[in-house]
Structures are given as C-alpha cells and as structure tokens.
Amino acid sequence: MANRFERARQELIATPALVIDLPTIEHNLQRLHCYAKQHGLQVRPHTKTHKSRRLARMQIEHGSVGLTVAKLGEAEVMAAESNDLLIAYPAIDPDRRRRVAELAKSHTIRVAVDSSYGISVLAAAAEAAGSTIGILIDLNIGFPRTGAATPKIALELAQQVAQAGKSLRLDGILFYPGHVWAPADQQAEILTQIDQRLAETIALWEAHGLTANIVSGGSTPTAFQSHMIRRQTEIRPGTYIYNDMNTVRAGYCTLDDCAAAVIATVVSTAVPGKCVIDAGNKTLTSDRNVLQPETGFGHVVEYPDAQIVRLSEEHGEIDFAACDSLPQLGERVTIIPNHICPCVNLQNHAYLQTADGIEQDSVDARGLLT
CATH class of the missing domain: 3.20.20.10 (Alanine racemase)
Known part of the structure; x- marks a missing residue:
C-alpha cells in the first residue's frame, strides 16, 4: 500500500492528528x-x-x-x-x-x-x-x-x-x-x-x-x-x-480504500522491542477488531508486521517483535484505526488532504450525544 497520508505525515501538524484524504x-x-x-x-x-x-x-x-x-x-x-x-x-x-x-x-x-x-x-x-x-x-x-x-x-x-x-x-x-x-x-x-x-x-x-x-x-x-x-x-x-480495519480485515475493502488515518509520533523507545506513540485510547478508542480481535488496536502502515498491543489514555504501545527494524524517537507513523466512527468523535477537528494541500476542518457534530 502506497502511503497516501505521507504528505500529512511530513507536515508539522500537531499529533496525534486525524487525517482525511478527500x-x-x-x-x-x-x-x-x-x-x-x-x-x-x-x-x-x-x-x-x-x-x-x-x-x-x-x-x-x-x-x-x-x-x-x-x-x-x-x-x-x-x-x-x-x-x-x-x-x-x-x-x-x-x-x-x-x-x-x-x-x-x-x-x-x-x-x-x-x-x-x-x-x-x-x-x-x-x-x-x-x-x-x-x-x-x-x-x-x-x-x-x-x-x-x-x-x-x-x-x-x-x-x-x-x-x-x-x-x-x-x-x-x-x-x-x-x-x-x-x-x-x-x-x-x-x-x-x-x-x-x-x-x-x-x-x-x-x-x-x-x-x-x-x-x-x-x-x-x-x-x-x-x-x-x-x-x-x-x-x-x-x-x-x-473505511477502517474492521472493513479491511472482513474483506469489504482494501487498505487503499481507507480515507482516514491517525498520524502519531513516537515519544518513547526506552523499552526494548517496543515503542510508545502519543495516541492512546483517547485517540484510537479501545475497540478491538470485530473479526480478528487478536490483531491489536489498528494497523501501522509503515510497519505492517508491528502490533499495537496496549492502549492507555495517552499512550499507545507498539510491539515490533515481528519487524526487521524499529522507528526512531520522534518518527511519525500512520495508523488505520479498527473502528473509525468513535475515533472521529474524539476529535475537535481533522486535517483534510485535498489536491491543493492540507486544510483543517471541524468535526461539527463531535460529542453531540443527546
């Protein structure tokens, strides 16, 4: 999968960031x-x-x-x-x-x-x-x-x-x-x-x-x-x-059909074989994959064999045991969430990738639960 979110990954936008590819x-x-x-x-x-x-x-x-x-x-x-x-x-x-x-x-x-x-x-x-x-x-x-x-x-x-x-x-x-x-x-x-x-x-x-x-x-x-x-x-x-990893793993679409991703930054590599990103359950939610719950909390595009093994509020822990290399401290990674709907509701705004660049857009109905 070519990372269509690479442009947003390279931008100096604050992370974690929800990015939408128009x-x-x-x-x-x-x-x-x-x-x-x-x-x-x-x-x-x-x-x-x-x-x-x-x-x-x-x-x-x-x-x-x-x-x-x-x-x-x-x-x-x-x-x-x-x-x-x-x-x-x-x-x-x-x-x-x-x-x-x-x-x-x-x-x-x-x-x-x-x-x-x-x-x-x-x-x-x-x-x-x-x-x-x-x-x-x-x-x-x-x-x-x-x-x-x-x-x-x-x-x-x-x-x-x-x-x-x-x-x-x-x-x-x-x-x-x-x-x-x-x-x-x-x-x-x-x-x-x-x-x-x-x-x-x-x-x-x-x-x-x-x-x-x-x-x-x-x-x-x-x-x-x-x-x-x-x-x-x-x-x-x-x-x-x-689309999201639920629809991908169930075979209803491919990764290329996923229009939303979370860009996160590696904030710690202190534990051998793992890294921590700045996206926890307040960004990715705690939803497991519907059909393959053992696959973790989303898909890391740059490291497809990695597994997001644990989420706390602001920490996402990624295990790289099946990978040949680990990300560097400060590196940004792209994550396709398991269930995109609650992820969106956790954001005040998203970044939209258009033909002309990247612009910010409000999540207008965010948090409207009544």
Missing part, C-alpha cells in the same frame, strides 16, 4: 452511488461516522436522498445540509422528543420507533409543537439490539401510528443487519432470510390497509449486497465513506 472519499462515494443507482436504491448515509457538514454536503451532492443521524444533536447540525433527516434512534426522553418536534416544523423528520410508549410521547410532542413527525417502525431482523420482535408487533405499532392523527405519519419500516459480518460472497442466504422477514411484515401491513413506502436498511458490511434484500428501498451505510 480523493479517497470521492472514490468511495462514487462507488456506492453507482451501485445504488444500478439497483434502484436510494442512499441515506449515516453521518455518525464523519460528523462533518462538509462531507454530508458531498454525500448530498452525489445523490443521497437525505441523511441519517443517531442523536437529535446531530440532526440539528445536519439540518443545515439536508431538509430530509432520519433519526435512527428512539427519541424517548422529554428534551429529545421536544426538540425533534420543533425541528419537524421546518424539516422532514423521521424517527425509528419500536414501542407503544415511544409512539405516544412523540405524538404528544408533535401535537404540542404543531408539527408532524414521520415514523419508521424498527423491526428486529436478527441483530437483537432494538426493534419489534415479530411482524405482528410491528403491525400493532404501525396501527397505533396510523391512528395518531396529524401529529404522526406512518412512513415505513427500518431495520439494521448489524449481525451480518460474513464475507460478501457468503451473505446471500442470510440476506434472503431478512428479505423474507420484511416480506412477511409488509404483507401483514397491506392486509390491514397499511403501506410501507420506505423500507430503510443497510450497513457497510452489507452495502454492496443490498440488492439481495429486494424489499428495501434505501440503505444507510456509514463507515463506507472512510
């Missing part, structure tokens, strides 16, 4: 939108990965129908870039649902819901604000985190929304195939099972006079197999814009 971003965006267009799918990317208005704008310019966010704080930031926002997270607490209802007065807002209580409180908030909130019924299709457990429960929730009057609008179904990490060429069976679950749910709705105009799914691991879930109308991948 040409690679452009490639990743074009690839996804070309695929989606070929298969008649809308793209509503999840902005939790980049948390950047600039990159959200690029996604819209490439043809995204709207944006997905996790929390209402992110929605309030991304409202400047899109009039069509999906909050793929239950808006349960009083402050959040009040702000959702206020934002729905000026934007098309949809919220994923999996409970009767959630529907009731959103209806009350929208009625008080004089707005209408679109609802997607969250259906559990195998990743047991959120979602209605059965098509029957999903129908009952949909009926409650339909009976809520003008405060709520039943827009469709949301699902998340977060349990699918099989190689791309081995996903057909499980994606077909998901499609059958959706078909059963949609048929049940139709039998009771209800329509799911939107069937919103997708993830980065399943992104380019999304056509196998024939009932879905839009996909919500997030990590695809940057």
Whole structure:
C-alpha cells in the first residue's frame, strides 16, 4: 500500500492528528452511488461516522436522498445540509422528543420507533409543537439490539401510528443487519432470510390497509449486497465513506480504500522491542477488531508486521517483535484505526488532504450525544 497520508505525515501538524484524504472519499462515494443507482436504491448515509457538514454536503451532492443521524444533536447540525433527516434512534426522553418536534416544523423528520410508549410521547410532542413527525417502525431482523420482535408487533405499532392523527405519519419500516459480518460472497442466504422477514411484515401491513413506502436498511458490511434484500428501498451505510480495519480485515475493502488515518509520533523507545506513540485510547478508542480481535488496536502502515498491543489514555504501545527494524524517537507513523466512527468523535477537528494541500476542518457534530 502506497502511503497516501505521507504528505500529512511530513507536515508539522500537531499529533496525534486525524487525517482525511478527500480523493479517497470521492472514490468511495462514487462507488456506492453507482451501485445504488444500478439497483434502484436510494442512499441515506449515516453521518455518525464523519460528523462533518462538509462531507454530508458531498454525500448530498452525489445523490443521497437525505441523511441519517443517531442523536437529535446531530440532526440539528445536519439540518443545515439536508431538509430530509432520519433519526435512527428512539427519541424517548422529554428534551429529545421536544426538540425533534420543533425541528419537524421546518424539516422532514423521521424517527425509528419500536414501542407503544415511544409512539405516544412523540405524538404528544408533535401535537404540542404543531408539527408532524414521520415514523419508521424498527423491526428486529436478527441483530437483537432494538426493534419489534415479530411482524405482528410491528403491525400493532404501525396501527397505533396510523391512528395518531396529524401529529404522526406512518412512513415505513427500518431495520439494521448489524449481525451480518460474513464475507460478501457468503451473505446471500442470510440476506434472503431478512428479505423474507420484511416480506412477511409488509404483507401483514397491506392486509390491514397499511403501506410501507420506505423500507430503510443497510450497513457497510452489507452495502454492496443490498440488492439481495429486494424489499428495501434505501440503505444507510456509514463507515463506507472512510473505511477502517474492521472493513479491511472482513474483506469489504482494501487498505487503499481507507480515507482516514491517525498520524502519531513516537515519544518513547526506552523499552526494548517496543515503542510508545502519543495516541492512546483517547485517540484510537479501545475497540478491538470485530473479526480478528487478536490483531491489536489498528494497523501501522509503515510497519505492517508491528502490533499495537496496549492502549492507555495517552499512550499507545507498539510491539515490533515481528519487524526487521524499529522507528526512531520522534518518527511519525500512520495508523488505520479498527473502528473509525468513535475515533472521529474524539476529535475537535481533522486535517483534510485535498489536491491543493492540507486544510483543517471541524468535526461539527463531535460529542453531540443527546
């Protein structure tokens, strides 16, 4: 792998530094939108990965129908870039649902819901604000985190929304195939099972006079197999814009598709066979690789056989036992993190590599967890 981050590595920017390569971003965006267009799918990317208005704008310019966010704080930031926002997270607490209802007065807002209580409180908030909130019924299709457990429960929730009057609008179904990490060429069976679950749910709705105009799914691991879930109308991948070692080691992309890296400086070589960098778990996070947890806390581009073996808050310890040489004190290294999304949220800003040089850009929705 040619180190596309070499220019940033040589710059006198303070480390640890998150560096984003815009040409690679452009490639990743074009690839996804070309695929989606070929298969008649809308793209509503999840902005939790980049948390950047600039990159959200690029996604819209490439043809995204709207944006997905996790929390209402992110929605309030991304409202400047899109009039069509999906909050793929239950808006349960009083402050959040009040702000959702206020934002729905000026934007098309949809919220994923999996409970009767959630529907009731959103209806009350929208009625008080004089707005209408679109609802997607969250259906559990195998990743047991959120979602209605059965098509029957999903129908009952949909009926409650339909009976809520003008405060709520039943827009469709949301699902998340977060349990699918099989190689791309081995996903057909499980994606077909998901499609059958959706078909059963949609048929049940139709039998009771209800329509799911939107069937919103997708993830980065399943992104380019999304056509196998024939009932879905839009996909919500997030990590695809940057990629990371999770997607590389799972075979969904190559190192050349990774648009984000952390530049770190070697600050100690006192322990034989090891070095310490100035990037710990406050930069790289403590996330292990999903499929290969034994590989450490990221990939060191200049020393591919090295292993980041331990992180504390500000220290990253790298073992060079499998390498022919060690870095020098003060040397800078390039690290592709295991999981880029939380890494981004730890940064106030990132450095963008463009054709004209390197510029600083804010992580606009950083830390917006409410």
